[in-house]
Each structure stands twice: as structure tokens, then as C-alpha cells.
Amino acid sequence: MLLKGENIGFRYGKGPWVLKERDITVESGEIVGIMGPSGCGKTTLGRILAGYEKPHEGRVILNEAPLPKKGYNPVQLVFQHPEKAVNGRWHMKDTLNEGWEPNDEVLEALGIEKAWLKRWPNELSGGELQRFCVARALGLQTRFLVADEMTTMLDAITQAQIWHVVLDVAKKQDIGIIVVSHEKHLINRLCDRVIDLSPVKVS
Amino acid sequence: MSLAAPLKKEKKKLIKPKQIEVQKIMKPVKDIKKLQATIEVQDLSVSFIQYTKGLQQKDLKVISSLNIDIHPGEILAVVGSSGSGKSLLAHAILGILPSNATVTGKITYKGEPLTSKRQEKLRGKEIALVPQSVNYLDPLMRVGKQVRTAVKDGDPIKAQREVFSRYYLKPEVENLFPFQLSGGMARRVLVSTAVVSGAQLIIADEPTPGLDTASVKEALKCFRELADHGAAVMLISHDIETALKIADRIAVFYAGTTVEVAPVEDFKGKGEGLRHPYSKALWGALPQNDFMPIAGFQPLPSALPPGCLFEPRCSMVTPDCxxxxxxxxxxxxxxxxxxHAT
Incomplete structure (x- = not known):
């Protein structure tokens, strides 16, 4: 299966073009890193690939078809700040089961304790919340995962814990991963290839 | 007179920007250990009083028997995961904890106890905080003016321009508002504020996340310069790599206490030079090292283990622990x- 961004152009309002004529292809099971300085459109590209933003030019194609508009999105996005990605008025259990019902195996591997399911998001730390967000995104129908600075806010041990599970599940379910990050060492460790998103000079 | 008038005047003066030679605040310090510690924290504990049910109160201990000291000319990095009490330590030193917090233990600043009265007098002058984000700047005030308010003696405008040129901020920047700054520029403005105040102790709380490599390097260079001119710097970060680049010593925090303080040279290879099993695990989990996680989590303040705080996750555990x-x-x-450490 192939996730393809063709000739993508995007800008916020009437501002300068953040992305212009950008092509990207990711295969199932492949791990691709996206690097670049602040403000070069890494996050924007991730959001476009996951269907959160519509590109002004070009298109995103998944398996020879546009991204589905309804139902479970096969391209899942995990954000940098988990506390902004969960509903503060939902118990963790509801957040976890939003897209699918993760089995005990995944929960155990991610170290999600049963007692946490009855908690509110503000009762858990960032690292604990991020585990829920990862579990939520690793559904059986997920084909591609966009990890936008997924572990930047976490300490090294939690970062390693989470990535080991993600790589494991990705291998089992043949998921392609797009890693957006500033951290060179992390990218080098994880990725099969790296795309450098240096700013495009278009006025 | 319109409000814009004084600004116009300043702009005129700015047409010919001069790179001003900055004199050193203090002579570079060579032998750190012989000097008196700028700040010394002994056996610090911080607890919060919380209401559990109705009028029942609970004492939640978030920092327990913590020790650190920083000497002039030295950068001490404080690393640990979120919730390990790093920021609370900074707030305890500055005396800006909320009113339901109880602090016990001893904090001495330049050999004298740091009482709340002294904290009030010193903070913003001798003790400065470099906060995490641009949100700490006044959104409605031009940044040049904000930096000037921190100048305690001498000509504020001159001091501010000097510091801006030193940190490669263009003269136009002083007339910008915080929302017009990029992340890296905002960081340099925040550091400038601390520099012009002539502070002896600078506490930088997570100054680098979200910045790209070039900006990180630049921000860190600012702190190294400050230390080289005699200030004591405490750099709080969850990222060891940042800390390694400039710190002299690293204090590793876990669950509200310091488990280890080590010279920066010990963080190398497979971590054989490190003392505590948690520091070793943290080092080993870095992507450029083994990328090997250990099981479990940092305990919550409400459920701390009775013995060693790391005991439930430790590989060297014995009944004595x-x-x-x-x-x-x-x-x-x-x-x-x-x-067990040797």
C-alpha cells in the first residue's frame, strides 16, 4: 500500500507558501523521517497527509484513491502535546476506545494500567497520556501513522518505551510511519530514509 | 503629543547602529570549587496541602530531601522526566510557590539563609528566571522597553541596546511586540532580560524545547557566556543531550529527589562512569545509545514507595532497598x- 502526496502546495491565509510542489511517497512498513528547521512546514505536511488540512494545490492519495471522508481514518496522527489531543471531559476509557478497542496485549505493552482507565486526563502525566494517544492510533485499520514530535516532551526512558511498542505493532500490522522530529539521533535510530524539508523560496 | 513621538526619536538615533564593545561583567572564574557556593539547597522538601473529601486534608509530598549546590561560573543542569520536581525546585528558590505549599529544609544564597523576605528582595535582581516561553513576555509592550525595565543601574536604553547587539538582535527588534518574534528571537529576548539585570544566579526553565538545532545552540551559548562571566546557572531540562552540551555538572532528578549529581564527563560510553541505576537507564535509553527502555513508571507523589524511590524498577534491587x-x-x-552504587 502506498501513501502519496503529489505536488502539494499549502499556505495559511494569504501568507507565504509553506509548502510548494512537494512530493512525498511512503510505503507500507516503511519508516520515513521528516526533518528541517522550525517553520519549514513539517507539521503542516503531516497534517495534510493525515487529512487534517486540505492542500491548496496537489492531492493526497492512499492506495490509488483519495483519503476516505467518513469512518476510521487509515492515516492516524499523533500530536506532540497529548493533553491537547484528549477530551478533558471524557474518562480515559472513552478516549482510548474512541476509534477501536485496543486489546489487553497492546495496553500491557504500552504499560497502560487498568486503574488509569477510570481517571480524567488531568490526573495523568504527559507521558501517561501519550501512551493512550498512541494506543488509540494503532487500530487494526491503521495503515500509516504520522508521529509529529510524538516523544519530544518525554524523557528518554519513556521515549524508548513508546517507540519500541510502536515499531513492534507497525511490523505486525505492516504500518508505514512518518516521523516528524528535530532530534537527529532519534531519526537516525528509527528511519529507513529521511526527507529534509528545507524551506522553499517562493514569494 | 502622540504616543508615537518618542519612538520616532529613538528610530532616528538608530540609523547608524554601532557594534558596542561589551565589557565583561566579572573576570572569568577558573577554580570553581574554592569559591563559596552561590546557592546551596540542603534537605529541601516541598509538600502541598490538598483537600481530598469535604474538609479532609492531605499532605502531598512532591519534593523530598533534595540537595544541590551551584558555584559561581558553573552551569548545573537539572535533568529528569516531567513530574520529577524540577520546576518546583526553581519556584522554591524564587519563593513563588502557591500558598498551599510547605517548604522545609535549608536554602542558602551566598552563605546566608534565603528567607522569604530576602527572596522577595533578590528575585528579578540577583536571582533571575529565564522562563519557558514567549508567553511570559508582556504581549502589549514592545520588547525593548520590557528589557529596559529589568535594568537596575546605569542607562537602561544603552544597556538594552548593548545586550541586543551582543545576542545578534537587530536594532529594529526593540520596537517589535512579542507576537512578532520568532521562537529563537523570543528566547534571546528572554535571556537578555536576565543579562541586563546583572543577576548572579540564573535559573533557566526548559529553555530549548521546540527550537531547531541552530537556535538551541545559540540559546545555550548565551548561558555559557553568562557562566563564564561569573554567574551561576541552573539549567532545567528533560533532555540530557542539551544539558551535556554546556553543563559542568548534571543533577539527575527522580520522583522529587536528586538521585545523582555527576560531572558531565561521566556521561559517556555505556555509562560505566555513572553512579545511580536510574541515571544509567536514562543514559542507555537515548536513541544514540542503546535505545533500551526499562519497565514501569516514575511513582506518583501520592504513592511513593517506602524505601528507595527507584526500587520498584531497579535491576539491582535487594531487600535492604x-x-x-x-x-x-x-x-x-x-x-x-x-x-549499591560504587
Whole structure:
């Protein structure tokens, strides 16, 4: 299966073009890193690939078809700040089961304790919340995962814990991963290839 | 007179920007250990009083028997995961904890106890905080003016321009509002504020996340310069790599206490030079090292283990570990809180 961004152009309002004529292809099971300085459109590209933003030019194609508009999105996005990605008025259990019902195996591997399911998001730390967000995104129908600075806010041990599970599940379910990050060492460790998103000079 | 008038005047003066030679605040310090510590924290504990049910109160201990000291000219990095009490330590030193917090233990600043009265007098002058984000700037005030308010003696405008040119901020920047700054520029403005105040102790709380490599390097260089001119710098970060680049010593925090203080040279290779099993695990989990996680989590303040705080996750655990929290002891030019460390 192939996730393809063709000739993508995007800008916020009437501002300068953040992305212009950008092509990207990711295969199932492949791990691709996206690097670049602040403000070069890494996050924007991730959001476009996951269907959160519509590109002004070009298109995103998944398996020879546009991204589905309804139902479970096969391209899942995990954000940098988990506390902004969960509903503060939902118990963790509801957040976890939003897209699918993760089995005990995944929960155990991610170290999600049963007692946490009855908690509110503000009762858990960032690292604990991020585990829920990862579990939520690793559904059986997920084909591609966009990890936008997924572990930047976490300490090294939690970062390693989470990535080991993600790589494991990705291998089992043949998921392609797009890693957006500033951290060179992390990218080098994880990725099969790296795309450098240096700013495009278009006025 | 319109409000814009004084600004116009300043702009005129700015047409010919001069690169001004900045004189050193203090002579570079060579031998750190002989000097008196700028700040010394001994046995610090911080707890919060919380209401559980109705009028029942609970004492939640978030920092327990914590020790650190920083000497002039030195950068001490404080690393640990979120919730390990790093920021609370900074707030305790500045005396800006909320009113339901109780602080015990001893904090001495330049040899004298740091009482709340002294904290009030010193903070913003001799003790400065470099906060995490641009949100700490006044959104409605031009940044040049904000930096000037921090100048305690001398000509504020001159001091501000000097510091801006030193940190490669263009003269136009002083007339910008915070929302017009990029992340890296905002960081340099925040550092400028601390520099012009002539502070002896600078506490930088997570100054680098979200910045790209070039900006990180630049921000860190600012702190190294400050230390080289005699200030004591405490750099709080969850990222060891940042800390390694500029720090002299690294204090590793876990669950509200310092488990180890080590010279920066010990963080290398497979971490054989490190003392505490948690520091070793943290080092080993870095992507450029083994990328190997250990199981479990940092305990919550409400459910701390009775003995060593790291006991539930430790690979070297023995029955003695759960008896009492290990005392801090000096080991190989560093400090460790583990009965097995050698």
C-alpha cells in the first residue's frame, strides 16, 4: 500500500507558501523521517497527509484513491502535546476506545494500567497520556501513522518505551510511519530514509 | 503629543547602529570549587496541602530531601522526566510557590539563609528566571522597553541596546511586540532580560524545547557566556543531550529527589562512569545509545514507595532497598543516593 502526496502546495491565509510542489511517497512498513528547521512546514505536511488540512494545490492519495471522508481514518496522527489531543471531559476509557478497542496485549505493552482507565486526563502525566494517544492510533485499520514530535516532551526512558511498542505493532500490522522530529539521533535510530524539508523560496 | 513621538526619536538615533564593545561583567572564574557556593539547597522538601473529601486534608509530598549546590561560573543542569520536581525546585528558590505549599529544609544564597523576605528582595535582581516561553513576555509592550525595565543601574536604553547587539538582535527588534518574534528571537529576548539585570544566579526553565538545532545552540551559548562571566546557572531540562552540551555538572532528578549529581564527563560510553541505576537507564535509553527502555513508571507523589524511590524498577534491587530511602553520599567526585552504587 502506498501513501502519496503529489505536488502539494499549502499556505495559511494569504501568507507565504509553506509548502510548494512537494512530493512525498511512503510505503507500507516503511519508516520515513521528516526533518528541517522550525517553520519549514513539517507539521503542516503531516497534517495534510493525515487529512487534517486540505492542500491548496496537489492531492493526497492512499492506495490509488483519495483519503476516505467518513469512518476510521487509515492515516492516524499523533500530536506532540497529548493533553491537547484528549477530551478533558471524557474518562480515559472513552478516549482510548474512541476509534477501536485496543486489546489487553497492546495496553500491557504500552504499560497502560487498568486503574488509569477510570481517571480524567488531568490526573495523568504527559507521558501517561501519550501512551493512550498512541494506543488509540494503532487500530487494526491503521495503515500509516504520522508521529509529529510524538516523544519530544518525554524523557528518554519513556521515549524508548513508546517507540519500541510502536515499531513492534507497525511490523505486525505492516504500518508505514512518518516521523516528524528535530532530534537527529532519534531519526537516525528509527528511519529507513529521511526527507529534509528545507524551506522553499517562493514569494 | 502622540504616543508615537518618542519612538520616532529613538528610530532616528538608530540609523547608524554601532557594534558596542561589551565589557565583561566579572573576570572569568577558573577554580570553581574554592569559591563559596552561590546557592546551596540542603534537605529541601516541598509538600502541598490538598483537600481530598469535604474538609479532609492531605499532605502531598512532591519534593523530598533534595540537595544541590551551584558555584559561581558553573552551569548545573537539572535533568529528569516531567513530574520529577524540577520546576518546583526553581519556584522554591524564587519563593513563588502557591500558598498551599510547605517548604522545609535549608536554602542558602551566598552563605546566608534565603528567607522569604530576602527572596522577595533578590528575585528579578540577583536571582533571575529565564522562563519557558514567549508567553511570559508582556504581549502589549514592545520588547525593548520590557528589557529596559529589568535594568537596575546605569542607562537602561544603552544597556538594552548593548545586550541586543551582543545576542545578534537587530536594532529594529526593540520596537517589535512579542507576537512578532520568532521562537529563537523570543528566547534571546528572554535571556537578555536576565543579562541586563546583572543577576548572579540564573535559573533557566526548559529553555530549548521546540527550537531547531541552530537556535538551541545559540540559546545555550548565551548561558555559557553568562557562566563564564561569573554567574551561576541552573539549567532545567528533560533532555540530557542539551544539558551535556554546556553543563559542568548534571543533577539527575527522580520522583522529587536528586538521585545523582555527576560531572558531565561521566556521561559517556555505556555509562560505566555513572553512579545511580536510574541515571544509567536514562543514559542507555537515548536513541544514540542503546535505545533500551526499562519497565514501569516514575511513582506518583501520592504513592511513593517506602524505601528507595527507584526500587520498584531497579535491576539491582535487594531487600535492604525497601527499608529506607538511601542517604545522599559522596562518591567519586559526585553524589549518589543508592546503597549499591560504587
Amino acid at each position: 525497601s527499608k529506607a530511602q538511601p542517604e545522599a553520599r559522596t562518591l567519586r567526585n559526585g553524589m549518589v543516593r543508592c546503597i
